[in-house]
Every structure is written in structure tokens, then in C-alpha cells.
Amino acid sequence: MQAGSELSVDEALDLEAEIAAESNSEQYEQIELTDAQKSTIERNRQKALLLKKARASAHPYSKNEKGSPEKNTIKVQGTRYIDTGGGFLLEEKAAEENAKPVELKENVGPVQIPYRPTCEECSNIFDDSFLYQSFEYPVCDGCRDRDDKHSLITRTDAKNEYLLKDCDLDMREPPLKFIMRKNPHNMRWGTMKLYLRLQIEKRALEVWGSEEKLEEELEKRDEKRSKAKIKKYNKQVKALRMAVRSSLYDRTKSATHTHEFGPEKPLPDQGEDTYTRKCTTCGYEEIFEKM
Known part of the structure; x- marks a missing residue:
């Protein structure tokens, strides 16, 4: 850099940031950071890089650009266009829509090493799985039993088979996780809520206390339902007999x-x-x- 040359505002800010980074790095070298702190620092650095990249790639048709936009605006049959200088005209409304600020979406980073879950079946550490991501149940994809142990159950079947209410699924802490799927029998019937059967069984034990009490209540309700069906059938048969004899x-x-x-x-x-x-x-x- 030549002596006496003046720095622009951006160059001065970049130089100040480099000096601060060097001083901070010298201080951090004396401090031992944990893996979790290093992971947090790395995520913040990536966010800063994304933000800097978004600012650098600002839309060329934005109203904040240097120069007067009135000089590049052309009015044709009541519609205002912007001369892009590239051989074509751009409608002013489309340019305003394209000039909206860039929305940054933060991607969830991978599970860090100190926080990786352990599979309950094989006792191995894994990064991610369907059951862990959907239901927070620590079982890897290799040990998942789709048909029996780790099967899914609909909300209606869970309420009927385990005698649960809506408050037991949604209000009791912690609320049970579920996934949304289209109804395979008819696409126009809406979506289904699917729960993990193991979590439903655990919630039923919390509500009823034990499997014996749940079985007793199921037997009582089945007996009551069968008696009601027999009573209704006898009533219909009796009415049919009276109708035939009176004829x-x-x-x-x-x-x-x-x-x-x-x-x-x-x-x-x-x-x-x-x-x-x-x-x-x-x-x-x-x-x-x-x-």
C-alpha cells in the first residue's frame, strides 16, 4: 500500500475486521475449546459467510443501486419498463419483485460427535435415522423392525385399541410425535396421523397403570357391546314376528x-x-x- 493513499469505507472495514480476527485468534490459542464450542463457532462462521455472499450478490435492478433510476426508465403505452442495458426491457413491477432481499435459510447441521445417540437394539452410535428424526426414538435404520416392534399405528386405532383420548395423545406431557401420510385407501379422505406403537403402548400404561387393568376394561367394553348387539337383534326379530302374524x-x-x-x-x-x-x-x- 502506497503512503498517503486513502482507503475506502469497505477497505477500512475489511482491514479492521482482519486486525480484530488476528487479535482474537491469538487470544483463543491460549484457551482450550470443547467440541461443542468449536461446532458453535463453525456454524456462526458459516452464517456470516452466507450473509456476506447474499449482500455481495445484490440484485442489479434494486432501487438502492448507485445512479438515478429515472434515467433508465422508459414508458411504453402506459407501462413503465427499465432499460437493462443488455438489449432488452424489464417491466418495473417484475424488477421490484426480483429486488426483494434474499432470505437465508439455515440448514440444520449434522449431529455433533458428543451428542450422537446410541441405538437401543445394537448399542452402536449412529448419526441419524427415520425413527430418531420422526419420533425421537433412538434406533438406527438397520435395527428398525417395520412390521412388528417398530410398526406404526393410526390415531383412530390407537384410541380404540388402547382406550386413549385426544388429551392423552396431545395434552399429556410430553406430547407424542407423529407423522402425516396420505390415506392409502382413498386419496380424497385427507391425511392420517401415524404414531409409533411402542410410544402408544407406553402412554397407555401411564394412563391405565398396568396391562391387567387395560385388559379388564377392554373385556368390559366388549361384553357390553355384545350385549347391546344381542338385545338389538332380539328386538328386531320380535318386531318381525309380530308383523308376520298380524298380516x-x-x-x-x-x-x-x-x-x-x-x-x-x-x-x-x-x-x-x-x-x-x-x-x-x-x-x-x-x-x-x-x-
């Missing part, structure tokens, strides 16, 4: 004739409470059931 009665004769029935005779073949009687004048025979 045998000839209503056209009731206006001019009154039956005079003889003694009642039981019909054990058709039921204990089934009887028959016969009219002594017209011979009409009636089968009925005593209530």
Missing part, C-alpha cells in the same frame, strides 16, 4: 264379523310363550305370543 289376520271380515275364540292351546314347537286359538264361528285360527 295373517283378514281385516275385511272385522267389519261384519266378531270372532269368538275357543280355548287357548300352547305351541311348544314354536316357543314357550306361543299359543293358538280358533274362532268357533268362522274357523279363523290365530297364533299369538304372550308378552
